[in-house]
Amino acid sequence: TQLLEQSPQFLSIQEGENLTVYCNSSSVFSSLQWYRQEPGEGPVLLVTVVTGGEVKKLKRLTFQFGDARKDSSLHITAAQPGDTGLYLCAGETSGSRLTFGEGTQLTVNP
Amino acid sequence: EPEVTQTPSHQVTQMGQEVILRCVPISNHLYFYWYRQILGQKVEFLVSFYNNEISEKSEIFDDQFSVERPDGSNFTLKIRSTKLEDSAMYFCASSAYLGIEQFFGPGTRLTVL
Numbered sequence: 001t002q003l004l005e006q007s008p009q010f011l012s013i014q015e016g017e018n019l020t021v022y023c024n025s026s027s028v029f030s031s032l033q034w035y036r037q038e039p040g041e042g043p044v045l046l047v048t049v050v051t052g053g054e055v056k057k058l059k060r061l062t063f064q065f066g067d068a069r070k071d072s073s074l075h076i077t078a079a080q081p082g083d084t085g086l087y088l089c090a091g092e093t094s095g096s097r098l099t100f101g102e103g104t105q106l107t108v109n110p
Numbered sequence: 111e112p113e114v115t116q117t118p119s120h121q122v123t124q125m126g127q128e129v130i131l132r133c134v135p136i137s138n139h140l141y142f143y144w145y146r147q148i149l150g151q152k153v154e155f156l157v158s159f160y161n162n163e164i165s166e167k168s169e170i171f172d173d174q175f176s177v178e179r180p181d182g183s184n185f186t187l188k189i190r191s192t193k194l195e196d197s198a199m200y201f202c203a204s205s206a207y208l209g210i211e212q213f214f215g216p217g218t219r220l221t222v223l
Contacts, residue, residue, distance in 0.1 A: 040219075103152075
């Protein structure tokens with residue numbers, strides 16, 4: 001069974017600060033997706049990374065896939081209150097299923 | 111922007127009853143999935159479906175569960191005899207390619223009493 005561990009579980013920061021969320025596994029993934037989920041809603045896809053070492057940027061969000069495709073990170077620059085939410089990483093193996101992490105609950109205080 | 115839709119948003123049922131959860135995937139997507147999320151827990155994979163067949167299923171997806179694509183647009187999850195522990199959010203997802211870039215619907219909250 002593949003496991004994805006996210007850290008930290010909870011993060012509370014002030015507006016304008018930078019932060020990094022980590023997603024680690026002992027398994028190799030074909031791809032890794034990052035989602036954001038609001039309470040009572042479905043996960044919303046932010047980005048997909050496929051190639052080891054790949055870096056993708058989405059405005060103030062930077063996503064990196066580890067060289068060995070076992071880990072990933074999400075870095076947010078100059079966080080804003082609108083960034084508050086639950087960030088999930090999900091790894092895809094050789095089949096079709098996504099294995100989700102527990103999530104990082106981010107709170108950005110004004 | 112195309113999106114996955116799900117109905118109903120909330121379903122309340124008695125233990126032992128059958129429920130059907132409905133989904134309309136994104137129209138040009140070929141791969142369909144069901145996931146569930148028990149309150150306070152991780153999102154868990156149930157099943158994937160392609161070309162009118164189950165591609166992969168998890169250990170959760172036992173004989174009480176079934177999936178169907180009854181027409182060109184709908185994708186359904188049937189739970190034959192609901193149990194208390196089936197109470198969860200059920201998410202439908204679809205993708206254009208196998209496994210990758212799965213887009214999720216808003217979910218159906220199933221409450222089994």
